Amino acid sequence: xxxxxxxxxxxxxxxxxxxxxxxxxxxxxxxxxxxxxxxxxxxxxxxxxxxxxxxxxxxxxxxxxxxxxxxxxxxxxxxxxxxxxxxxxxxxxxxxxxxxxxxxxxxxxxxxxxxxxxxxxxxxxxxxxxxxxxxxxxxxxxxxxxxxxxxxxxxxxxxxxxxxxxxxxxxxxxxxxxxxxxxxxxxxxxxxxxxxxxxxxxxxxxxxxxxxxxxxxxxxxxxxxxxxxxxxxxxxxxxxxxxxxxxxxxxxxxxxxxxxxxxxxxxxxxxxxxxxxxxxxxxxxxxxxxxxxxxxxxxxxxxxxxxxxxxxxxxxxxxxxxxxxxxxxxxxxxxxxxxxxxxxxxxxxxxxxxxxxxxxxxxxxxxxxxxxxxxxxxxxxxxxxxxxxxxxxxxxxxxxxxxxxxxxxxxxxxxxxxxxxxxxxxxxxxxxxxxxxxxxxxxxxxxxxxxxxxxxxxxxxxxxxxxxxxxxxxxxxxxxxxxxxxxxxxxxxxxxxxxxxxxxxxxxxxxxxxxxxxxxxxxxxxxxxxxxxxxxxxxxxxxxxxxxxxxxxxxxxxxxxxxxxxxxxxxxxxxxxxxxxxxxxxxxxxxxxxxxxxxxxxxxx
Ligand code: AGP
Numbered sequence: 319x320x321x322x323x324x325x326x327x328x329x330x331x332x333x334x335x336x337x338x339x340x341x342x343x344x345x346x347x348x349x350x351x352x353x354x355x356x357x358x359x360x361x362x363x364x365x366x367x368x369x370x371x372x373x374x375x376x377x378x379x380x381x382x383x384x385x386x387x388x389x390x391x392x393x394x395x396x397x398x399x400x401x402x403x404x405x406x407x408x409x410x411x412x413x414x415x416x417x418x419x420x421x422x423x424x425x426x427x428x429x430x431x432x433x434x435x436x437x438x439x440x441x442x443x444x445x446x447x448x449x450x451x452x453x454x455x456x457x458x459x460x461x462x463x464x465x466x467x468x469x470x471x472x473x474x475x476x477x478x479x480x481x482x483x484x485x486x487x488x489x490x491x492x493x494x495x496x497x498x499x500x501x502x503x504x505x506x507x508x509x510x511x512x513x514x515x516x517x518x519x520x521x522x523x524x525x526x527x528x529x530x531x532x533x534x535x536x537x538x539x540x541x542x543x544x545x546x547x548x549x550x551x552x553x554x555x556x557x558x559x560x561x562x563x564x565x566x567x568x569x570x571x572x573x574x575x576x577x578x579x580x581x582x583x584x585x586x587x588x589x590x591x592x593x594x595x596x597x598x599x600x601x602x603x604x605x606x607x608x609x610x611x612x613x614x615x616x617x618x619x620x621x622x623x624x625x626x627x628x629x630x631x632x633x634x635x636x637x638x639x640x641x642x643x644x645x646x647x648x649x650x651x652x653x654x655x656x657x658x659x660x661x662x663x664x665x666x667x668x669x670x671x672x673x674x675x676x677x678x679x680x681x682x683x684x685x686x687x688x689x690x691x692x693x694x695x696x697x698x699x700x701x702x703x704x705x706x707x708x709x710x711x712x713x714x715x716x717x718x719x720x721x722x723x724x725x726x727x728x729x730x731x732x733x734x735x736x737x738x739x740x741x742x743x744x745x746x747x748x749x750x751x752x753x754x755x756x757x758x759x760x761x762x763x764x765x766x767x768x769x770x771x772x773x774x775x776x777x778x779x780x781x782x783x784x785x786x787x788x789x790x791x792x793x794x795x796x797x798x799x800x801x802x803x804x805x806x807x808x809x810x811x812x813x814x815x816x817x818x819x820x821x822x823x824x825x826x827x828x829x830x831x832x833x834x835x836x837x838x839x840x841x842x843x844x845x846x847x848x849x850x851x852x853x854x855x856x857x858x859x860x861x862x863x864x865x866x867x868x869x870x871x872x873x874x875x876x877x878x879x880x881x882x883x884x885x886x887x888x889x890x891x892x893x894x895x896x897x898x899x900x901x902x903x904x905x906x907x908x909x910x911x912x913x914x915x916x917x918x919x920x921x922x923x
Contacts, residue, residue, distance in 0.1 A: 319708030320404070320418040321345040322496065323513045324387040324477040324487045327504020327534045331386035332376070334506060338513030339369050339390045344562055344569075345418075345509060346392025346709055348692065349403035352376065353414035354383040355484040360414055364403035384534070385484060387477045387507075389416035392709055393691030395424070396441035406445040408452035409437045413459075413480045415448040418509055419473035419494040420706065422587045427469065447476060455480070460531050463488045464544055467529070472586060475524075477507055490529040493582075498522040498530060498537055500551055505532045511554050512562050519554050568910040570712030570804070574896050575763055577720050578756035581889075583706045584721040585728070585752060592746045594731040599701040603683055604736045607657040610637040613645050613673045614661035615920070617715040617799060618722060621687075622661050623792035624888050625726035631789075631885060632730050633739050642669035643923065645676070652680035659729075660686050663710060663718035664919035665693025672923065674698055687725045689718045703729065712911045713918050714804050716896045719796065723889055727752055751882070755889050758880050762893045765877070769894065772859060772875045773901035779830055782807060783821065783856075784895075785814040786834035787844050793834055793888050797895030804903040804913045814840075814847040825856040832898065833873070834891050837863040838884030848872055859898070861891050 321342025325334040335352055350372040351364030361381060365372040369390055389404035396402035405414040421427075424443035427450060432438060436449035450469060455462040459480050467474075473493030479486075489496055489507045499506035499514025499521055506514045507530075511521055522537065524530060528547065531538040539547045556565055566572035588596050610629055612622035619641055626637040640650070642660070646669070652658075658677045662670045665688040674684050674695060686699035689707050696702045705721035731748060734740025740748075776782060782801060786794035795811035802809050812821050814833065825831070831851050835844040848858050849872070860873035864880050879890040903910045 319345050319392050320509070321390040321513070322387070322416045322418050322475060322477055322507070322509045324489070324507040324532070325504065326385045326487055326532060327501065329382050329384050331383045332381045334517070335386045335388035336369070336373060337516070338506065338508055339388050341512040341562065342509055343369055343390055344709065344711055346390055348393050348398035349391045349400070350389060351403045351405050351416075352381070352386055352388040353405040353407070353479060354381045354386040355479055355481055356381065356383040358481060358484070360407065360411055360479070360481040362405050362407055362414055364400050364405070366398050366400050366403060385479060385487065387414065387416050387479055387487060394420050394704065394706055395443045397692035397697070402440045402442050404444060406440060406442065406448045408448050409435070410452070412482060413448055413452050413455065413478065415444065415451065416477050417444040417447055418475045420583065420586050421446055421470055421474065422472035423470070443472075447474070451478060457482070459483045459486065460488050460529065461544070463490060464529055464542065467492070467542065473583070475509060485533055487532045488529065489524065489532060491524045492526045496524045498524070498532060500537060503534055505534065505537060507532055510564060511556065515554060515556070520551050521554050522549055522551055567904065568712065568900070570714055570716060570900055570910050573710055573712050573717045574893070574900060576708070577717050577893070578759045580707045580717045580721050581724055581752070581756045581759070583708070584724045586706065588728055589749055592749060593735060593742070594728050594745065594749070596703055596728060596732050598703060599685060599732070601736050603657065603685065603701055604733045606655055607733070608635065609653065609656040610635055610659060611640065611656050612637060612659045612661065613640045613642050613670060615642050615667050615669055617719050617796060618661040618663060618670070620792045620796040620799065621719055621722035621726065622659065623795070624723055624789060625659070627789040627792070628726050628730050628885065629733070633734055633737070635733070640673070642667065642673040645673045650676065652677055652682050654682060656682060658682055658684040660684055660695060660699065661722055662686065662695050663689045663705075663715055663722075665690040665695040666919045666921050667695070668921050668923045671695055671698070687722055689721065710918075713913055713916045714800055714899070714910070720889060720892065724752065727886070751886050755886070758882070758890055759893055762879065762890060766897055769877065769897040770901040770905075772877070773898050774905060775857075775874070776807070776830060776898065776902050777905045779807065779828065781824065781829050782809040783824065783829060783831040784809060784811040785817065785831060785844075785847060787814045787840035788838065789884060789888055790834040790836065790891055793891045793895060794832075796892055797832055797898065800895055800899035801902060803916060804899055804910050805906055805908060806914070807902065814844045817847055817850060822850060822854065825851050825854040827855040827857070830857040830859065832859045832861070832895070834861045835869060836861065836879060836884065836887050836891060837866060837881070838887065845869065845872065861894050
């Protein structure tokens with residue numbers, strides 16, 4: 319998820335773009351760049367690191383102009399570097415493009431364009447766009463852009479300028495947000511309203527497939543065939559801080575609601591003609607593995623635990639799990655035919671990085687499941703699956719977790735195909751199930767106000783028990799962790815069957831439980847555990863499967879997920895866990911995004 323800004327109007331283009339990028343830095347911050355058109359020429363300045371680095375670079379440069387586009391990057395293809403920073407330019411340095419999204423067919427296009435003499439200078443998918451536009455360009459930029467877009471597969475929000483047509487910015491979107499701030503003799507384009515609100519409250523939200531020609535005094539909106547459309551100008555009444563969170567009260571809530579889109583982005587570029595192909599992992603690494611060892615911390619550890627159930631159930635390959643801080647001090651036995659997986663949102667967690675280095679020091683291979691492109695763990699692993707969840711600002715991990723789960727399903731399918739343990743039919747069936755998840759999560763999220771009301775009952779309790787069985791036991795752990803870290807209420811996650819071996823002594827009318835009891839292999843057993851809790855006056859919030867009338871009267875509240883195979887149910891049950899924790903902390907008036915004592919990335923041991 320990157321940030322795009324463009325301005326055309328009077329001679330303050332550079333300042334408006336830089337200021338706008340500052341507002342969008344929450345969307346990505348590993349490199350930044352700006353392109354201005356001045357005196358018939360195109361000037362491009364780019365710098366790796368935060369926006370402040372770019373500001374230092376251009377401080378003494380004369381970039382005064384009435385037209386500019388800029389970009390703050392969240393790397394998806396190509397590590398953070400100046401060469402990979404946007405804007406990207408055509409071979410002749412006459413056209414510049416900034417892009418937010420993922421182009422899935424960029425390799426094929428890159429090969430075709432290189433053969434036609436276009437010179438590639440980066441490892442990004444974005445650079446393909448600018449060379450494609452240049453390839454079509456004769457004397458009309460908007461036509462060249464429209465033709466180029468017809469060949470792109472994937473998601474994009476782009477802004478394009480050319481030194482041959484210095485009176486316009488061409489913008490287009492498909493799958494990534496783009497808006498036009500409509501001003502007086504000036505117009506601003508951006509990824510979201512945070513970058514335009516200072517100058518105008520009038521906004522046009524582009525829809526997928528639309529293209530616009532933005533001049534200082536006009537905006538021409540078209541569909542993908544170039545047919546002009548009426549402008550639907552909205553008035554935005556958010557303040558800036560609300561806008562950064564796109565109107566959500568906290569980044570965590572925004573990130574919970576982003577999860578349908580995140581799953582689409584995590585799947586994007588990893589499924590080709592109904593089979594999984596994670597290009598970043600070579601087949602030979604997966605071919606001969608007989609065991610898997612997962613090493614991680616916190617929420618990422620819980621994702622790995624779900625991964626254990628997934629891989630063992632479907633591939634019959636044993637999976638061991640270690641908390642990273644334990645792994646490296648227990649003198650681990652490192653075996654060659656074991657695939658080591660480290661899971662990390664930040665890619666900088668010191669314990670996980672140390673475990674990776676320990677494994678590599680023994681000559682074994684490590685694959686990372688990582689969100690931050692170019693992070694230390696991503697760079698030092700022998701292969702990496704990027705979760706493409708975009709920057710996760712809330713300290714409590716939500717969208718990154720769900721992206722990690724999806725990555726485990728994809729990895730299971732890829733290993734299964736390579737080791738011939740998963741039939742083509744099953745692979746197609748599972749891919750279809752994954753592709754339906756975003757819509758199912760959308761439907762669960764529609765209940766969020768009901769979940770807020772359910773959460774009220776938990777706001778002032780002293781301790782909460784989370785229970786689940788089988789593949790939803792890790793979701794019980796994750797639910798307890800989410801609650802602990804943002805509401806400061808003690809919570810424990812347990813295997814439901816373990817209660818009778820001690821923890822049930824904690825249950826009374828003041829200690830509620832949250833139980834995952836969805837349809838599946840351990841449904842009946844979990845239901846009896848719920849009854850054991852109730853027999854001790856324990857109140858229970860149950861996460862169950864739609865249509866399960868038997869359970870309706872078993873809990874003080876029942877939260878339903880749609881019918882789904884038990885194997886995939888964690889992708890849905892965890893949504894309720896996230897929302898319960900969020901609303902308890904929000905009702906308590908706590909700092910949900912920055913909870914006390916915690917950091918987003920634990921880079922110390
Ligand atoms: C998750 O909500 C916590 N913030 C924390 O447990 C986190 O998952 C853990 O520190 C691991 O971080 P990583 O995924 O960046 O390695």
